Amino acid sequence: MKTHSDFQIRPAHVEDVPIILELIRDLATYERAPHEVSATEEQLVNVLFGARPAAEVLLAFEGKSPVGFAVFFHNFSTWLGRPGLYLEDLFVKPENRGKGYGRALLVERAKIARERGCGRMEWAVLDWNESAIKFYRSLGAKPMDEWSVPIDASRDWKPRRDESGRSGAGARLGEESVAKEKTKIEDYAFLSDTQTGALVSRDGCVDWLCLPRFDSPACFASLLGDTRNGHWRFFPEGEVVETRRRYRGDSLILETEIETESGAVRLIDFMPPRGENPDIIRIVEGLRGKVPMQMELIVRFDYGQIVPWVRKDHSGLEAIAGPDGLILRTPVETYGKDLTTVAKFTVTEGEKVPFVLTWFASHKNPPRAINPDHALRDTEKFWRKWSEQFRGQGEWRDAVMRSLVVLKGLTYAPTGGLVAAATTSLPEQIGGPRNWDYRYCWLRDATFALLSLLRSGYREEAKSWRTWLLRAVAGSPAQMQIMYGVRGERRLDELEIPWLSGYERSAPVRIGNAASNQFQLDVYGEVLAAMWQADRLGIKLEEPDWAMMVQLMKFLESNWQKPDEGIWEVRGGRKHFTHSKVMAWLAFDRAVKLVEECGCAAAEHYGRWQKIRDLIHAEVCERGYNPRRKAFTQVYDSDALDASLLTIPLVSFLPATDERVRNTIEAIERELMEDGFVLRYRPEQCGVDGLPGREGVFIPCSFWLADCLYLLGRKKEARELFERLLDLRNDLGLLSEEYDPREKRQLGNFPQAFSHVALIRAARILRDEDVLLRSED
Template sequence: MWPRIEDYALIGDQQTAALVGRDGSVDWLCLPRFDSAACFARLLGDEDNGHWRIAPKDADGPCTRRAYRHDTLVLDTEWDTPEGSVRVTDLMPQRDRAPDLVRIVEGLSGRVTLRSTLRLRFDHGAVVPWMRRSDGHRVAVAGPDSAWLRSEPPVRTWGEDFGTHAEFEVAEGESVAFVLTWHPSHEPRPPLIDPYEALEHSVTDWRAWAARCRYSGPHRDLVVRSLITLKALTYAPTGGIVAAPTTSLPEELGGVRNWDYRYCWLRDSTLTLGALLAAGYQEEAEAWRDWLVRAVAGNPADLQIMYGLAGERRLPEYELPWLPGFAGSAPVRIGNDAVLQRQLDVYGEVMDTLALARRSGLSPKPHIWSMQRALLEFLREAWREPDEGLWEVRGGRRHFVHSKVMVWVAADRAVRTLEEEPELSGDLAGWRELRDEVHREVCEKGYDPRRNTFTQSYGSRELDAALLLIPRVGFLPPDDPRVVGTIDAVRAELGEGGLVCRYSTDTAAVDGLPGGEGTFLVCSFWLADALHMTGRTKEAEELFEHLVGLANDVGLLAEEYLVDDGTGAGRQLGNFPQAFSHIGLVNTALALYGDEGAG
């Protein structure tokens, strides 16, 4: 029986992250970085692909309750048993030299027997390490990887079935702490951390960070949880934010739409920067801006839609045949060939992000404007070409309307910058002409007057939820009848259970892949934003309430939501937790309640 995606909670150290199930099992962890090979891959396979479970000895199912400690990324999982109650606290403290996974078991009442089962499997669940004892540790080594397990106070461990096991008791007020530390196998063991001090510092640091949030409106806890999640998905050494910490969680159960999201997408850039700035996190916003500038530096023709954590450009895609995939959804993919696609919208995203950074007073960097000028010069001719579009469809290039709208955004932001800062150099007249030409063509070729809606691509009948962004980016005012018509058409044709699909998957001509997918959560937040902008605020608030109700018990959202899984119930789908979904939640909360909720 496979768990549900929403059964998991996230912990991390801002360089990698782990998923912890309701049953007390860590089923996913890549070390030492988000995009490294997993040492726990049960999420995409079975127990023999790596996991670490700590739970009461006779507990076969989920915990009694779990929650994050308020405004932190420290997870408490509790069980009530006939013998008593026990808590397991999971965290990954911000690292010094090496990543540590800390699991502290605490007796709450009575006396409970617990069992720890650790199966390390390096290289995405494929390699069983050699185990030995050293200085009170269990040491696992295989190729470049090494991991050290210790406990305080020490508990007896033994090897069985290619795993490391322990059985121990805790009474009320007693505790046992386990620490699993990874390091390159050719290097000496890193310094030991004190797990209890790590817990105290983690709680203090996260709460101090969360206290900086300026939002105090409705659902503040979920807004803060979303911001903490975005912080946890940030690769601290560079400031890059991964789309998700997982790969290949399916967009359709049993389907093939399984992608690696452990990279940084440019499509998220403006919305990410806006959310961080509006919520009061200027330092993080500046780190993201600086990552963006470094990543896109180079020939404008070579601009990619995504990059690695440090701006790496080569992310080759391949499959792992030994993993059956979540709920049998194969293939499991590492890397992402969408990196090779041409998406013109990212030029608009970059220009919009840098314009927002400039208006928001982030520290100026004179060389950025030179790069922006180069991007605009490239777009003068390139904008006429078809592309693969925002959603990375694999059914061939088209003249996607959203892509052209974002070209308009690029030209518009350049024009505005020159108008506001005339001391800068640039072709103001030429960029105005480009902006006007793109606008005319989109309104002529991308709009269906009979249906009163913009379409997914020139000449098509299909719609695209990205069209909901037209008023947000300023392409047309919210009260334009074409905007209102587009919102209504997207809602009617792509709506499902009150939510929105990103596009129709009924025809393989759209994306070249079989099967379907769930409703797209960030697109549903965009619908709420569009309804609010067009004066339908009550409907927007109702949709927002529906959306926040889809978060799991610890406030996390995946990429998509399946409205009906065949049993009348819904469930989350796609990589988890998804930065784009949490960015949508933050931005919609700020749009609806920002004035009343600004602290």
């Protein structure tokens, strides 16, 4: 990028003090703190041009107009035994950016540092200033920690690609990089082979991968730590001009195009649906010109802790530790450096360079090598065949289809179980403790997903899930859990991983989920509602299945009156949550309907279930509705609101037009909305969850509000809210669980099945396709 022909840089003189103060004030305004500037011209004269100057200033001019400056001073490195230069401020006026002025100021300062024998240069950047972070990274800046970025001034310094991690924390040039700037949650793509999943950053780095299952220990865990915890990255040696990405059609085949000054490449990432041995395949394809590339592979088994034994065998590079083995097969020569596998290669137009990473049990030999091109063809065929079953068209077709693809990707194909998300411990508040492991099968999420898939034409997935459900809950009804492992495992003991620092320092990192031991009434309603709906849509209950449902209802008869932990899995003690009682009502209502409409034999229970259903309904209307607040409340006989109560009309407990329901919806609009989206509740006010801090708006609840507005006849508002929710998706159509309207970023585990299910359902309601709404959940 060329600077303006009249551009110049020179050291500041005492007569430039008014210009310096003006630029300081411009900088403070840009950094959102104009009120904090207390410097005066007199002060600047003394500290910059007095007997002992505290700092030096470089000024940049376009013609005679000042456009930027750099303020720096000497520090000292005890390890190097040499002085350094610290950059206090580097600023170019916003209207003059993009012309190379910032780069020129840094180069000039680097020349000064080298001339003075300095060992390094350092500076800091605000973590929200993404344009500055991107700029420094493009120059080859190496992060020291989450603030400082050094450059080794003892070498001939020139802008170059950062070889360490993608900023955030690192060391002087020549030392091992140990961390990187955190990619925002919404900047990840999702890969899946329908048994496990990976997250790939916008610049082509696999930061999360668990093998061989969703809930297996991760071999790439830099998502929750730093580069030392494992990742797999490709990047060009030259400066990146632009990147863009997409999924290939209705699939989970990711294509990332990287433009450089010397040409362009396409990085094709995918995971072929498979049997025993999972693969992640990455193909670097030359599009234009000639692009020198680098690969960096850091394998760390057991959530980024265990450094494997690496050897070349079986026509590949093997990494083995404990029960796990990985083999990398590629025609490119690789070599080891600082416990990292690296490679350098050049891609020309039309050339394809494949890399295949395969997991195997370490006590066995690796599987035979696969043909990457054939695997790509077969994977594309798999997704095309699957997506063609989709029956929906019309408005929002692509958004719904992408959500269905996500649900398929979160399904564990061998059993039919569906995990809530592909990750653990992505925070609900950056820096906070609300970090949970979502790599398990929640009955609630999965029942909603079953209905979404079934209504969209995916009967086999729905049948497989129902079979998984019946196996998982088999046994004593008193022992039914709210979640299970992908094969129906019940022991999901929760522990904390101390060696992972957490996503953007959001600790602790948790493995397992203690909520699996909670008592939650709502799951009974969701299971019975799913069985009734599936029966109506053609997946009939068989006699053993119905016998199990009867046993569940017998248990519920004796336990619906008890307090529980509720839909939000609070850790502040059991309470009589209104939503839980509504869902207990739903269980009895759907059990009655299964007898009335589906011919299920339960004559001896039918009358009793009717009475309990009506009893619960009356109790909820009496104790769950607060006449003074004019709203149904979170807990019996309380004042707090809860967005879960938006489901009251969605399960047909009461119609949306009922005055009490209308009042509740309006109260939630007044009190639980931030920036036009819905909070679950206000934890700082109701104190039910036993945790400090706040959280973002809850995406599924916001979709529920759109549903309710539509049912109230406020169709224009419903559509506007739905469209705004669609805008929260990333460029690939993916959603997490929550959104921070202040920082404009997604929060929570990713991608989130519950959010995508809510999107699918809202689209059906807003298109008037949910013809069963008046009589179902």
